[in-house]
Every structure is written in C-alpha cells, then in structure tokens.
Amino acid sequence: MTRIVVLGGGTGGTLAANRLRRALPGAEVTVVDLDDVHVYQPGLLFVPFGLARPEEIVRPRHQQLHAGIGYRQSAVDTVDIERDEVHLADGTLLGYDVLVVATGATLLPEETEGLVGPGWMESVSTFYTLDGATALERTLSTFDGGKLVVNVVDMPIKCPVAPLEFCFLADWYFRERGIRDRVELVYATPLDAAFTKPVAAQRLAGLLGEKGVELVTEFNTASVDGSAGRLVGYDAREIGFDLAVVVPLHGGASYIGRSPGLGDELNFVPTDEHTLQSKARPNVFVIGDAANVPASKAGSVTHFEGDVIVENISRHVRGEPLDARFDGHANCFIETGFHKALLIDFNYDTEPLPGHFPTAVGLPLLKESRLNHLGKLMFQWFYWHGLLPGRDLPGIGSAMPRSGKARAGAQR
Numbered sequence: 001m002t003r004i005v006v007l008g009g010g011t012g013g014t015l016a017a018n019r020l021r022r023a024l025p026g027a028e029v030t031v032v033d034l035d036d037v038h039v040y041q042p043g044l045l046f047v048p049f050g051l052a053r054p055e056e057i058v059r060p061r062h063q064q065l066h067a068g069i070g071y072r073q074s075a076v077d078t079v080d081i082e083r084d085e086v087h088l089a090d091g092t093l094l095g096y097d098v099l100v101v102a103t104g105a106t107l108l109p110e111e112t113e114g115l116v117g118p119g120w121m122e123s124v125s126t127f128y129t130l131d132g133a134t135a136l137e138r139t140l141s142t143f144d145g146g147k148l149v150v151n152v153v154d155m156p157i158k159c160p161v162a163p164l165e166f167c168f169l170a171d172w173y174f175r176e177r178g179i180r181d182r183v184e185l186v187y188a189t190p191l192d193a194a195f196t197k198p199v200a201a202q203r204l205a206g207l208l209g210e211k212g213v214e215l216v217t218e219f220n221t222a223s224v225d226g227s228a229g230r231l232v233g234y235d236a237r238e239i240g241f242d243l244a245v246v247v248p249l250h251g252g253a254s255y256i257g258r259s260p261g262l263g264d265e266l267n268f269v270p271t272d273e274h275t276l277q278s279k280a281r282p283n284v285f286v287i288g289d290a291a292n293v294p295a296s297k298a299g300s301v302t303h304f305e306g307d308v309i310v311e312n313i314s315r316h317v318r319g320e321p322l323d324a325r326f327d328g329h330a331n332c333f334i335e336t337g338f339h340k341a342l343l344i345d346f347n348y349d350t351e352p353l354p355g356h357f358p359t360a361v362g363l364p365l366l367k368e369s370r371l372n373h374l375g376k377l378m379f380q381w382f383y384w385h386g387l388l389p390g391r392d393l394p395g396i397g398s399a400m401p402r403s404g405k406a407r408a409g410a411q412r
C-alpha cells in the first residue's frame with residue numbers, strides 16, 4: 001500500500017488529498033495540520049468592512065476531507081528527505097512513499113522592525129489573518145477621518161491583488177458612511193507599478209486614480225513606528241498615517257528551514273513549474289503557496305494545480321514519466337466596490353489581457369462589472385462544495401483558455 005503524507009490541510013492539501021483518495025483508492029492518505037480551523041482566506045477581505053462575519057468564513061478542517069483519509073493535528077517539526085520520514089511536534093514519526101508539501105505561506109510580521117510594536121492590531125493592523133481582519137472591523141467602524149495607508153512590505157504575497165481590493169472597498173466604505181472627504185487613502189507598494197503585469201497595472205493604477213487613492217511605488221518598508229504614526233522606507237522616505245493596514249513579509253513554513261535539502265532561503269520549496277515535482281526528491285511534490293514556482297500565490301492557482309499534481313503522483317507511483325503540463329494558470333476576481341469587480345486571467349507566459357473568460361461570450365476581463373462581483377461572491381460556495389472536494393469548475397480545465405482573449409501577449 002502506497003503511503004502518501006500531505007503536509008498542510010488548507011486549500012491545496014485538502015483538495016489534493018480528496019483527489020488522491022479518488023485517483024488512488026488503494027493508497028493510505030494522511031493529512032497533517034497544526035489546527036482544525038480552515039479559513040476561507042478570500043473572505044478576510046470582506047470582514048473589515050462588515051460584509052462578512054468571521055464565523056461565516058471558517059469551517060472545521062477535518063470535515064473537508066473525504067472518508068478514508070487520515071487526519072493528524074500537530075505541527076510538522078522536520079522532514080527527513082533522506083529517510084522519507086516526517087517528524088511531528090507531538091513526537092510522532094510518519095514514514096511515507098510520497099510526500100505532498102502544502103503548508104502554504106506564513107506571515108512574518110516580526111521581521112519588520114516595529115510592526116508588532118505599539119499600536120499593533122489598533123492603529124497598525126492587517127486583514128491577512130482572521131484576528132487582524134476582526135480587529136480591523138472594530139477599528140474601521142470608529143475611524144472618523146485621517147490618513148489610511150495600505151502597505152505591502154515585500155513580495156511575494158498571497159493574492160497580490162487583495163491590498164488593491166482593500167483600497168477600492170475602503171473608498172466605497174467611507175463614501176457609504178458619508179466621510180470620504182475626511183479620509184486620505186494611500187497605497188504604498190514595493191513594486192514600480194500598481195501590479196506586476198503591465199496591462200493590468202495600467203488599468204488598476206487608473207482605478208486607484210479614479211477613486212482618489214494615492215499610489216506610492218518602490219516603497220520598501222524598513223520600519224513601522226506605531227506611536228508616531230509613520231512608515232519608514234529603506235531609502236529614508238517616510239509616510240505618515242493615522243491607520244496603517246499592512247501586508248507583512250511572507251515566507252514558507254519554518255519547518256522547511258529545519259529540513260535539510262527541502263527549501264530555499266525563504267523556506268519555499270524549489271519545484272518544477274510544469275510537473276510540480278520538488279527539485280529535492282522525486283517522491284516529494286508541492287502544491288499551492290509553498291512552491292517557489294513563478295505563479296501567483298493564489299487559491300485559483302492551487303486549484304488549477306490540483307489535477308496536474310494528482311496525475312503526476314499517480315504516474316510516479318506507476319513508474320511512468322511525468323506530465324509537464326501546468327502552465328501557471330491564475331484567475332482572480334478583483335472587487336472594486338459598489339457591487340462591481342474586475343476579472344483577470346493569465347499564466348506563466350500570457351499577462352492579463354482584455355476580452356472575455358472562458359470564451360468570447362463569458363465574463364468580461366479587465367473590466368468592472370456586476371457579473372464579476374456576483375462571480376466573486378458565488379466563489380465562496382464553490383470553494384467549500386466544489387474546489388475543496390476536488391471537483392473541476394464546469395467547462396474550465398486547468399490550462400488557461402485563450403479563445404476569449406483580445407490579443408495574445410507574451411511576457412514572463
């Protein structure tokens with residue numbers, strides 16, 4: 001019996017385990033996670049604005065796994081890739097024939113000087129955790145004017161469009177409350193534009209301008225002073241604030257750094273970008289944010305990786321050559337406020353382009369629409385009932401569709 005151990009029971013670990021259970025019914029599949037709280041992370045964006053309640057976006061982790069899958073609740077301490085063994089913090093040793101690394105990206109706020117100092121979770125906050133998003137809801141509800149700065153400390157981050165969405169929703173929120181003229185909104189990013197890909201960056205910078213959000217580029221945050229209300233960049237530029245909403249530095253899980261040969265200097269796992277096999281060992285595969293592939297760290301990418309990784313694990317078990325077909329497909333709804341959203345769809349080689357998704361008669365790309373907003377809202381249902389159980393989106397495969405795109409563009 002093939003023993004498959006899946007590290008992490010978030011988006012990627014859950015959907016991979018459920019798909020593996022179906023594809024390899026004879027295998028023993030065990031998922032390990034440090035807690036039993038599965039958060040629908042895209043919902044964190046809505047909590048600060050009172051558009052979702054924390055309890056609506058959380059479910060027990062083990063209940064998302066199909067019958068017959070083992071679940072161990074413990075932190076991973078180390079992985080010994082020489083001996084094919086996982087050591088858990090509770091002292092258990094799990095041997096494996098195939099290992100799936102799905103421990104995602106970890107927030108490292110303590111790596112930025114002063115970020116978790118005075119004012120943390122009050123005048124300095126984040127919506128990237130459930131606690132932070134919940135605290136921010138309280139802070140925003142009593143915020144009656146001043147300078148609100150949304151700051152990304154460094155890339156890569158999960159869902160690179162989420163901080164932009166926060167800016168757009170903040171504009172909507174303060175208008176609804178009738179105090180928009182008393183709030184100055186600033187978006188400070190380490191990038192040289194609003195987003196990484198040129199066509200989308202131009203469109204998103206235009207939207208920030210239309211909504212009166214100041215864009216500050218190439219701002220690399222060195223320290224945060226919550227008492228004085230000031231972000232300081234490595235180039236000595238300063239941005240004052242009354243409320244800072246910060247997306248902290250991200251890294252891979254710390255056990256990866258304690259596991260010789262498994263990770264890189266940021267604790268992400270070097271991975272073949274087309275097969276999802278790790279570069280460390282042929283029997284180690286990686287799904288989701290834990291991989292160092294040049295795709296967005298997004299649930300959509302994790303979902304599209306699902307059938308490729310399961311196909312390749314099955315081939316590995318049968319001793320067949322792997323299928324190098326993952327193309328980096330990413331697909332993100334970008335909430336823009338006032339019940340509208342943009343949609344972007346891209347992969348390793350093709351940047352987000354205008355047109356329609358998935359075909360010429362589908363959802364509008366790079367254009368605000370109510371249909372896209374409904375798509376974003378409906379996605380939460382699909383997450384729990386389709387994506388995590390390991391189903392495909394009807395009519396949408398893992399490869400990026402090209403037929404509805406306005407023109408072919410190529411960039412890396």
Ligand SMILES: Cc1cc2nc3c(=O)[nH]c(=O)nc-3n(C[C@H](O)[C@H](O)[C@H](O)COP(=O)(O)OP(=O)(O)OC[C@H]3O[C@@H](n4cnc5c(N)ncnc54)[C@H](O)[C@@H]3O)c2cc1C
Pocket residue numbers: 007008009010011012013032033034035041042043044045074075076077102103104105127128129158159162253254255287288289290297298299300301302331332333
């Ligand atoms: C605010 C926000 C908004 C987002 N919006 C979107 C969106 O609109 N669209 C989109 O596609 N994506 C979005 N994302 C990104 C998406 O949620 C992630 O990319 C996706 O969840 C990645 O899946 P994963 O399995 O790699 O990681 P995760 O789902 O984060 O799972 C990792 C798991 O590993 C576990 N783990 C970590 N370390 C250990 C350890 N040492 N031992 C045991 N277990 C461990 C964790 O507890 C966790 O359960 C958003 C993310 C955030 C934060």
